[in-house]
Amino acid sequence: MIKVTALPEFIIQREEEHTELTAPLSTLLRDISLSAKIVNREVNKAGLVDILGSAGTTNVQGEMVQKLDKFANERFIAAFQTGGECCGIASEEYEDFLCFEDHLGMHPKYLVTMDPLDGSSNIDVNVSVGTIFSIYSRLSESGLCTPEDFLQPGTEQVAAGYVIYGSSTMLVYTTGHGVNGFTLDPSIGEFCLSHPDIKIPKTGKIYSVNQGNYDLFEEGVKRYIDYCHESDPETNRPYSHRYIGSMVADIHRSLIKGGIFFYPATKVSPRGKLRLVYECNPMAFIVEQAGGRATDGKNRIVELKPNGLHDRVPIFIGSPDMVLKAEELVQKHKP
Ligand code: AHM
Ligand code: MG
Numbered sequence: 001m002i003k004v005t006a007l008p009e010f011i012i013q014r015e016e017e018h019t020e021l022t023a024p025l026s027t028l029l030r031d032i033s034l035s036a037k038i039v040n041r042e043v044n045k046a047g048l049v050d051i052l053g054s055a056g057t058t059n060v061q062g063e064m065v066q067k068l069d070k071f072a073n074e075r076f077i078a079a080f081q082t083g084g085e086c087c088g089i090a091s092e093e094y095e096d097f098l099c100f101e102d103h104l105g106m107h108p109k110y111l112v113t114m115d116p117l118d119g120s121s122n123i124d125v126n127v128s129v130g131t132i133f134s135i136y137s138r139l140s141e142s143g144l145c146t147p148e149d150f151l152q153p154g155t156e157q158v159a160a161g162y163v164i165y166g167s168s169t170m171l172v173y174t175t176g177h178g179v180n181g182f183t184l185d186p187s188i189g190e191f192c193l194s195h196p197d198i199k200i201p202k203t204g205k206i207y208s209v210n211q212g213n214y215d216l217f218e219e220g221v222k223r224y225i226d227y228c229h230e231s232d233p234e235t236n237r238p239y240s241h242r243y244i245g246s247m248v249a250d251i252h253r254s255l256i257k258g259g260i261f262f263y264p265a266t267k268v269s270p271r272g273k274l275r276l277v278y279e280c281n282p283m284a285f286i287v288e289q290a291g292g293r294a295t296d297g298k299n300r301i302v303e304l305k306p307n308g309l310h311d312r313v314p315i316f317i318g319s320p321d322m323v324l325k326a327e328e329l330v331q332k333h334k335p
Contacts, residue, residue, distance in 0.1 A: 007033050007171065007182050007191040018177055024085040025159060025175070028110055028135060031079040033171055033182075033191055036131060036163040039072045039117070040184060043165040046123050068123055069093065072116035072131065080112060087111050087138055088145040090309050092118075092278055097309060099144040107142065110135050110158070111149055113278040113309075119246030128166035130248025134282040135159040150309060154281035154302030162248045162282065172198070172252070174289040179255075195256070200292040203321040204258025207239045208250045216266035220297070220330035227329065247274065251283050251317060255290055260318035260326060264297065272314035276306050280315050293323040297330040 005013075011026045046068060073093040080086040084104035090097040092115040102108065114133040122129055134157045138149045161173030169184040171191050181195030207228045214222060228239045242259075244250050250261045263274050274280050284294030284301035294301045294317040301315060316326045 004185075005193040006188075007193070010180070010182070010193055014175065014177070018175070021175055024106075024108065024110060025135065027083060028080075028085045028112070029159065029161075029173065031083045031085070032076070032131075032133060032161070032163075035072075035076045035079045036169070036171060036191075037184065037189065038075055039068075039131065039163075040165055040169045042068060042071055043117075043123065043129065047126060067120075069117040069120040076112075076114060076116050076131070076133075084108060085110055088149065089114065090150045090277060091116060092275065092310075095310075097145065097147070097150050109137055111138050111145055112136075113150060113281075115275070115278045118248055118279065119244075122244075122246050127244060128164055128246050128249035130165065130246065130252075131163040132248060132279055132282050133161055134278065134285070150277065151306045153305050154276075154284055157281060157285045157302070160282035160285040162252070162286070164248050164252050166249060166252075170194070170252070172255070172286060174286050176285075176289065179286055179290045198255060198290045200255050200287060200290040201258030201319055202291075203236075204254065204260070204319045205236050205239050206242050206253065206257065206259035207322070208241070208243050208254065208259060208261040208318075209263070210243060210245070211241065213266050216268060217264055218330070218333070218335060220333035221262070221264045221326075223329045223333055224326045227325065247279060247283065251287065254318040255287060255292070258319045258322075260316065260322035262316040262326060263314065264316070264330075265314045269312070271312040273312060274315055276301070276304060276311045276313040277309055280313050280317075283317060284315075287317050291320065292318055293320040294318075295323060295327060297327055 015021045081100050084106040085108050087108040088099040088111045090113040119129045136152050140146045159175045163171045172181040179198040182191035183194040185192050230237050254261050263272050265272050280301050287294050296314045316323050
């Protein structure tokens, strides 16, 4: 008989193995997984808009139908607010961070940064989307949390993860002791350990970038893309190009199969598009924990000090050998 390990059981085992993991952190992770199941249910219904009503309309129960990114945001926030383990949250959906009252007197020491539904423009066409999160310990002693609590470099993350709502729904997370992936079994409603101790291949055959921006990239990035196109059987080139346009899905594929995903600076967006605090840092922590690499073309993503919650950063992330090659060409052809 195959032993199935469900996420709550796995989290308890982890706590016993790594005593620095605390019960509140485990509770937070369980809150996230529960909210993810609810978001998953709604994402799966997205194709039924003609029957259930589209965002902004009223459904048959007379309820206002929400956009899914707003729904996901509210769902996660409600879980953190009532759980009592989290003192505040920064979300892609809000300009500023949100502090929670310590209504249960639990003196919560953790805070969460998150993108509740990344790639949500893909939902209408049935393409994978994702939730991305990081958990930090607060720096302030007590009372309301402060901007400094949220502007810590990624090296301070105590946990990070993502949920991919795709052909199946998966939750992948790290607490700094490797990366584990859980697939939602809808028949029992549990995330079950399906990808233990994920290790990213050292190199791969797939590069992932919005190549429509080619003309807008700096010289080094163009040279790397040209390198990916060249024929060289020894290094398995030309590489294949895959771009979903949903960061979680593109990076998840790289994590499992090997590959590189990059969203570099362009002439019109000199800092790239993706956000350091709640998109790049969590993905970088996960990929590094799996043996991969994540940089802005030079510096480790997780060592960058954010100045604002919504700072953007160029990112090169994935199999270490591929990221190193991209960095080499970017640095060599620096303007
Ligand atoms: P979003 O936070 O508005 O959803 O944007 C982030 C998404 C990423 O998932 C993806 O990698 C990127 O935008 C794609 O951008 P582009 O369409 O410019 O290639
Ligand atoms: Mg996003």
